[in-house]
Amino acid sequence: MDEFSFIRSIKPDHYRQSSLIKGIDDDAAVFRPSGHDVVTAVDTMVEGVHFTRQTMEPEQIGYRVLAANISDLAAMGSTPAFYLVSITIPSDWTHGELERVYDGMKKLGNTYQMDLIGGDTVSGSELSLTVTVIGMVGKGKARYRSAAEAGDVLFVTGTLGDSRAGLEWLLNPKGQASKDHTYLIQRHQTPVPRVSFAANLSHLERLALNDVSDGVANEANEMAGASNVDLYIDLKALPFSEPIRNVFPEDYVDWGLSGGEDFELLGSVSEKDWPHVLKAAEQAGVTVSRIGHVKTKEGPEPVVRVNKSGEWERLTSSGYTHMKEKGD
Amino acid sequence: MDEFSFIRSIKPDHYRQSSLIKGIDDDAAVFRPSGHDVVTAVDTMVEGVHFTRQTMEPEQIGYRVLAANISDLAAMGSTPAFYLVSITIPSDWTHGELERVYDGMKKLGNTYQMDLIGGDTVSGSELSLTVTVIGMVGKGKARYRSAAEAGDVLFVTGTLGDSRAGLEWLLNPKGQASKDHTYLIQRHQTPVPRVSFAANLSHLERLALNDVSDGVANEANEMAGASNVDLYIDLKALPFSEPIRNVFPEDYVDWGLSGGEDFELLGSVSEKDWPHVLKAAEQAGVTVSRIGHVKTKEGPEPVVRVNKSGEWERLTSSGYTHMKEKGD
Structure with missing residues (x-):
């Protein structure tokens, strides 16, 4: 050439x-x-x-x-x-x-x-x-993952795990692709970055943002570490698409936590600014879900906890949860 | 890992x-x-x-x-x-x-x-x-290859072809490396970018610069094209190190023209500013050589010409010279 x-x-x-x-x-x-x-x-x-x-x-x-x-x-x-x-x-x-x-x-x-x-x-x-x-x-308006504070609302845009699910199907297709498969494949191949959503929030005084490129478990731990706070995530509040629930009912929660490459945004904002987040999402044509909250760090290290079957368990960067870490 | x-x-x-x-x-x-x-x-x-x-x-x-x-x-x-x-x-x-x-x-x-x-x-x-x-x-002080004008002095920093010569030796060593070889090898492995020299000229109103990463023939043609002028280079004025003359007497002129990756700077400046170029080089601890001049474009396309055995011949980007192009 x-x-x-x-x-x-x-x-x-x-x-x-x-x-x-x-x-x-x-x-x-x-x-x-x-x-x-x-x-x-x-x-x-x-x-x-x-x-x-x-x-x-x-x-x-x-x-x-x-x-x-x-x-x-x-x-x-x-x-x-x-x-x-x-x-x-x-x-x-x-x-x-x-x-x-x-x-x-x-x-x-x-x-x-x-x-x-x-x-x-x-x-x-x-x-x-x-x-x-x-x-x-x-000037001075860049959004850092270190900006989360105790009392904040934790949120995420769009739905999680779809890209991982689309890749799974592409690598191991089982029969003809349905409409659900097509949706997941398109989420893997042509994800839409959340530029407008973030831009619509430029007037907020304080906002922590982190893009979900390695799974929400990893990014939440990054935010907790950078902000020196504990994050609490309600597993049941994590947003999943209908297609991923239909096609991969066994896997979608794991993929949402650690599947990665969704290119959604994880954010943390004060309770009073939460309505602005809802409005910014509506204007940008994306969904946004309140998935948890931020608390003052309790232990020696900042941690992320998930609510799984009624108990708060630690969620590591890789998406692993330690069952019943009472002394943690 | x-x-x-x-x-x-x-x-x-x-x-x-x-x-x-x-x-x-x-x-x-x-x-x-x-x-x-x-x-x-x-x-x-x-x-x-x-x-x-x-x-x-x-x-x-x-x-x-x-x-x-x-x-x-x-x-x-x-x-x-x-x-x-x-x-x-x-x-x-x-x-x-x-x-x-x-x-x-x-x-x-x-x-x-x-x-x-x-x-x-x-x-x-x-x-x-x-x-x-x-x-x-x-602001507005970036140096472009399009800034050369008729009447300018054409110059180049350092010496040409050394990096190509060093590579040649590394690929085909013939016996023990002498001091000359070591010099050429070091010019290939750890070239010194001419940052200080260029910075010392920041006060000049106008200055065209181009880095010699593909041989002076290619870069001179880029400058001629971007500035829409003809460049005249005196082959005998091209700067070569003693080591390259000693070790590769047959090849050094070709390598200087098209050897590439010397990371020296080719420049064009008005005659009145030429003394500033000399001073900038001295302060930066590099040599600088006047290698030719710039003229108004004569033909339909801007060209580079070299003075070889008394006649001006066209020098293409690849370093090829057309012998006796009378009608050019």
């Missing part, structure tokens, strides 16, 4: 962000944040590890790696602005297939008026995509 | 940049550019393509991928501030070796007070490092 002709084919023909000064025509890109704080994150997806040709179409690979990154920007309360893409290309991917990967990113990027402003193209033995995203947020 | 313990081992224990608000403890990093323009670039190095265990020690791999990126920041006239590292880890690399890769980046990053503010750690079949760098530059 001719690297230069490939680069020409993926180069944007125009840019949308007014803060951009120089796109991909020089040694580096240049932008002017004009009084905003800048938010940045990076994510890599590797063929055979994060996806296969069996689980994703080329467009979906591009879409998903950018979506994962945008979800991080949403969890910081920031507005997506730019992305840079480094791609490692093996010999068994055609120019046409690779363009489809970029089309998938472009389609999602367009939703947020994002500009592709840089990248690198190298050869290697496995397809790998590394995307760096850059977002803007009002 | 335990991913979490590895991440803990590479996490910085403190940050230096005053503009940093949030490092690697959340979904994304946050910084406040405070009136500066922001410059960003990304580079990937893959084992077996850009390096092997034969050509580089783990520290040098880390050093070099960050150096390549910093060179891009230097070529924009910006000050390095942050970097993010995405690493793909195959099973045959040990925790200890990987830490050495990060140590190599850290050592170079420390030179510029850079902070590691994010990253991703995934598994894969070949070691791959993708580094995103972020730099700051005064």
Whole structure:
């Protein structure tokens, strides 16, 4: 493949962000944040590890790696602005297939008026995509997982476990995919980052947010640790879709806790601001569920507890619950 | 390998940049550019393509991928501030070796007070490092390759071809390495980005810069194209080190033109500002050579010409010269 002709084919023909000064025509890109704080994150997806040709179409690979990154920007309360893409290309991917990967990113990027402003193209033995995203947020308005306080309402957007369930079906399909399966597969392949929801809450004084990329058990423990508080989650309040309940009745709770990659947002907010959260979700067209509350740390370490069959049990990062940890 | 313990081992224990608000403890990093323009670039190095265990020690791999990126920041006239590292880890690399890769980046990053503010750690079949760098530059002071004008002096820092020569020796060593070989190897493994030199020129009104990462022939053609001018390069004025002349007398001119990865800077500046360039180089402790001049575009397309045996011949991006192109 001719690297230069490939680069020409993926180069944007125009840019949308007014803060951009120089796109991909020089040694580096240049932008002017004009009084905003800048938010940045990076994510890599590797063929055979994060996806296969069996689980994703080329467009979906591009879409998903950018979506994962945008979800991080949403969890910081920031507005997506730019992305840079480094791609490692093996010999068994055609120019046409690779363009489809970029089309998938472009389609999602367009939703947020994002500009592709840089990248690198190298050869290697496995397809790998590394995307760096850059977002803007009002000065001092970034949302941290360390902002939870005792007395807060704990909430989560959307439903949990669907992406894990969709992947399960793609890897082990049993017969014809029903409407339920199709829903779960689509949740795995093209998750929607919760950018609007987080943006609708920009007026709140205080809000803790964390994106659910490794299961709610892991993210809740991160929030507890960063905020130095205990979190209490009511298992029965965790939101699950009808399709996951129908198709995987045995597994859905575990997958919600530790399945990961739902790209929903876990949040913590004061009781008085809870109505604003409900309104922000309604305006953004997503559901939001009150799943628990925040308390002052009781023991030496911050912990997460779940209410399972009437008793509060400890929930570790991996989703494991210690039955009857009385002395904990 | 335990991913979490590895991440803990590479996490910085403190940050230096005053503009940093949030490092690697959340979904994304946050910084406040405070009136500066922001410059960003990304580079990937893959084992077996850009390096092997034969050509580089783990520290040098880390050093070099960050150096390549910093060179891009230097070529924009910006000050390095942050970097993010995405690493793909195959099973045959040990925790200890990987830490050495990060140590190599850290050592170079420390030179510029850079902070590691994010990253991703995934598994894969070949070691791959993708580094995103972020730099700051005064508003409107970024240096573009499009800024060359007719009448300018064309210059280049340091010496050319050394990195290519060092690689050649590493791949095909012939006997014991002499002092000359050691010099060339070190130029390949640990090139020094020209940050101070570019920073010393921040007071100039106009300056075109381009980093020499694919050979001076390619970069000169990029500058000619972006600036819409013709460049004239005097072959005899191209700077070569004594070691490359001694060890590779047959090859050094070709490698200087198209060897690449020297991470020197190609620049274009008005005749009146040329003394400032000399002074900036002296202060930064690097050499700088006047290698040619810039003229108004003569033909339909901007071109680069080299003076070879008394005649001006066209130099293409790949370093090829068309002998006696009279009608060109």
